[in-house]
Amino acid sequence: MEDKILFPKIGGFVHGGDYNPEQWLDRPDILEKDVEMMKKAGINSASLGIFSWSVYEPREGEFHFEWMESIIDRLYQNGIYTVLSTPSGARPAWLDEKYPEALRVDKTGLRAHHGGRHNHCMTSPVYREKVAILDRKLAERFGSHPGVILYHISNEFSGECFCPLCTRKFRTYLAEKYDHDIDKLNAAWWTRFWSHTYNNFEQIEPPFANGETSVMGLNLEWKRFTTWNTNDFMKHERDVLRSITPDIPVTTNFMRLFGGLDYRKMAPDLDVISWDNYPLFHNDQETLGDTMDETAFQHAVIRSLKRDKPFMMMESAPGLVNWQAVNKVKRPGVHKLACLQAIGCGSDSVQYFQWRKGRGSYEQFHGAVVDHLGTDDTRIFREVAEVGQLLRKIAPAAGTIVQPKAALLFDWDNRWALEDVKALARDTKKYEETCIDIWKAFFRLGMDMDVVGSDEDLSRYDVVIAPMLYMLQPESARNLTAFVERGGQLLATYCTGYVDSEQLCFLGGFPGDGLKNLFGIISEEIDSLYPSDRNGIALPDGNRWEVRDYAEILRVQDAEILGVYTDDFYAGKAALTCKNHGKGNAYYIAARTDAVSMLPLFRQMLHNAGIPVKELPDGVEYHLRSGRECCYAFYLNRTDHMVEIPGVRGVDLVTDAVIEDNLLLPAFGVAVVRTSAT
Numbered sequence: 076m077e078d079k080i081l082f083p084k085i086g087g088f089v090h091g092g093d094y095n096p097e098q099w100l101d102r103p104d105i106l107e108k109d110v111e112m113m114k115k116a117g118i119n120s121a122s123l124g125i126f127s128w129s130v131y132e133p134r135e136g137e138f139h140f141e142w143m144e145s146i147i148d149r150l151y152q153n154g155i156y157t158v159l160s161t162p163s164g165a166r167p168a169w170l171d172e173k174y175p176e177a178l179r180v181d182k183t184g185l186r187a188h189h190g191g192r193h194n195h196c197m198t199s200p201v202y203r204e205k206v207a208i209l210d211r212k213l214a215e216r217f218g219s220h221p222g223v224i225l226y227h228i229s230n231e232f233s234g235e236c237f238c239p240l241c242t243r244k245f246r247t248y249l250a251e252k253y254d255h256d257i258d259k260l261n262a263a264w265w266t267r268f269w270s271h272t273y274n275n276f277e278q279i280e281p282p283f284a285n286g287e288t289s290v291m292g293l294n295l296e297w298k299r300f301t302t303w304n305t306n307d308f309m310k311h312e313r314d315v316l317r318s319i320t321p322d323i324p325v326t327t328n329f330m331r332l333f334g335g336l337d338y339r340k341m342a343p344d345l346d347v348i349s350w351d352n353y354p355l356f357h358n359d360q361e362t363l364g365d366t367m368d369e370t371a372f373q374h375a376v377i378r379s380l381k382r383d384k385p386f387m388m389m390e391s392a393p394g395l396v397n398w399q400a401v402n403k404v405k406r407p408g409v410h411k412l413a414c415l416q417a418i419g420c421g422s423d424s425v426q427y428f429q430w431r432k433g434r435g436s437y438e439q440f441h442g443a444v445v446d447h448l449g450t451d452d453t454r455i456f457r458e459v460a461e462v463g464q465l466l467r468k469i470a471p472a473a474g475t476i477v478q479p480k481a482a483l484l485f486d487w488d489n490r491w492a493l494e495d496v497k498a499l500a501r502d503t504k505k506y507e508e509t510c511i512d513i514w515k516a517f518f519r520l521g522m523d524m525d526v527v528g529s530d531e532d533l534s535r536y537d538v539v540i541a542p543m544l545y546m547l548q549p550e551s552a553r554n555l556t557a558f559v560e561r562g563g564q565l566l567a568t569y570c571t572g573y574v575d576s577e578q579l580c581f582l583g584g585f586p587g588d589g590l591k592n593l594f595g596i597i598s599e600e601i602d603s604l605y606p607s608d609r610n611g612i613a614l615p616d617g618n619r620w621e622v623r624d625y626a627e628i629l630r631v632q633d634a635e636i637l638g639v640y641t642d643d644f645y646a647g648k649a650a651l652t653c654k655n656h657g658k659g660n661a662y663y664i665a666a667r668t669d670a671v672s673m674l675p676l677f678r679q680m681l682h683n684a685g686i687p688v689k690e691l692p693d694g695v696e697y698h699l700r701s702g703r704e705c706c707y708a709f710y711l712n713r714t715d716h717m718v719e720i721p722g723v724r725g726v727d728l729v730t731d732a733v734i735e736d737n738l739l740l741p742a743f744g745v746a747v748v749r750t751s752a753t
């Protein structure tokens with residue numbers, strides 16, 4: 076067994092999902108049948124209690140846990156482990172009635188009414204106290220149960236609260252950050268502009284919709300605070316659990332590249348990273364391949380939050396969801412493909428929302444393993460059971476990890492600063508899209524890339540792409556320089572190094588903080604193009620890359636010019652440069668082009684780094700998980716026809732076949748080929 080395996084008790088991949096027995100307490104026959112059906116589907120875990128508060132504590136101080144105990148017991152007796160949640164994602168009515176301070180206040184200053192979920196004030200002492208009481212009781216009652224393997228804190232943290240308690244906490248947070256010195260804050264926020272100078276921290280309000288939204292520092296600090304405060308709430312719950320059962324790991328379920336929270340700040344405080352994966356399968360905008368590429372990127376974002384162990388796919392839809400504009404069912408075979416993609420990207424779990432469809436309310440028609448029909452012979456059930464079998468076959472790969480040699484830099488701070496900056500073009504900043512576009516181009520070359528922060532250690536990578544790194548963290552420039560000096564291949568783009576982490580512009584030329592010397596250029600102007608405007612970059616090999624949206628005009632100091640603009644008043648000026656630092660190269664592309672056009676450049680960078688490009692037939696997705704003794708190559712055929720993949724050697728754990736050269740994969744087929752670790 077690999078040493079990084081998340082749950083030795085399970086000894087392989089986790090297969091399970093959200094299970095809501097509290098909705099069926101008056102149907103013991105159904106609860107009994109559930110366990111039988113779970114076994115048939117190869118389910119080995121259930122996530123329990125996510126929204127159970129009103130059943131645990133129907134009235135303030137009146138607790139009932141016996142119902143849950145019998146569920147956990149029965150599951151355990153049948154080989155099914157429990158992921159135990161804290162139910163803080165939704166509040167019972169009695170709590171909001173008695174303690175309205177727990178209700179969130181929106182950016183117009185309006186306090187919410189009772190209802191919905193994920194909408195409490197993260198600061199409210201009463202709310203924290205009520206949550207802690209319940210969490211403590213849960214840990215005391217169930218923490219020593221041999222079936223409980225993981226705590227799942229709350230659910231999909233999100234949102235901001237503008238209530239007086241949060242406002243006060245924000246002020247304290249700022250005072251601590253700026254050493255209780257309001258002048259430091261004024262300087263960092265450049266508040267003499269428009270006469271916005273503060274006299275003291277008490278004058279500061281969050282950026283209310285009808286209040287102060289023109290101080291960029293305030294806007295960004297509010298977002299940072301929201302992450303900090305949400306994480307503070309998460310840690311409050313975690314610490315209660317840990318004080319009783321320190322050995323049970325904790326997670327909370329993230330949501331892809333969610334814009335509201337900087338997950339990288341939360342990750343170190345969790346034992347396991349998990350996320351909820353809901354791709355828009357079979358939509359009318361893109362191909363299945365595009366959808367899967369984007370999903371692979373999202374997996375990479377999550378994987379990179381803790382690079383040295385597997386992550387978990389805490390939720391996914393077995394069939395369809397109920398909240399998209401069009402709730403289309405997954406086509407036959409696609410479920411298996413999506414699940415194996417998660418595993419190939421480094422997940423050690425396939426979990427669903429939800430095990431069984433409820434009869435009423437908001438999610439009554441959300442897909443589930445068990446339909447209202449209630450039988451185990453539906454298409455969805457069969458496909459889930461097939462995945463269950465498959466996960467058992469490939470169990471030796473559990474605990475291995477994906478270790479790419481290439482990384483893409485993505486910072487939440489940078490994203491927030493770019494969204495807010497009054498510059499460039501309002502509708503085409505497209506920071507996330509640009510990152511995803513580049514990531515996908517590398518993926519086409521058979522390369523998984525990590526997605527890491529600009530202030531993170533880059534020593535494990537040979538190729539690093541830093542798209543639109545407008546804001547530099549204090550460590551970013553030093554990191555990037557060290558990376559190139561060590562022989563790394565770096566590509567930065569237009570919009571690099573304009574501001575520091577307070578959003579103050581660098582003086583003396585962009586990119587600032589020493590990066591001018593790294594790249595050997597200064598960006599003197601940036602031209603924003605109208606959506607229909609085009610320019611081009613002419614390359615020495617005769618190719619021309621189309622330019623849209625942004626074009627910087629460079630002063631080249633001591634870099635080599637690899638490409639020049641073709642049009643407009645800056646025709647002939649540098650658009651692609653490279654400055655050599657021994658074995659390392661610092662490339663700079665001054666304009667936006669399609670990442671696919673840049674493939675020759677990416678190939679060159681990989682070649683410089685000595686990383687072989689994997690040539691794959693169209694429609695085949697590839698990942699590599701490595702362990703101490705073995706490596707596992709994942710091949711996914713995303714097409715509806717047979718494909719042949721040459722140059723594959725090893726044992727396919729899916730079919731047990733020994734592959735000596737050509738791997739044949741049927742439509743939507745998957746292979747997990749084991750070789751010894753090199």
Ligand code: GLA
Pocket residue numbers: 230231351353390396397428438441
């Ligand atoms: C989220 C939530 C779940 C459920 C699903 C539906 O991921 O965490 O409780 O509502 O969405 O897709």
Ligand code: ZN
Pocket residue numbers: 179180196197198199236237238239240241242
């Ligand atoms: Zn609040």
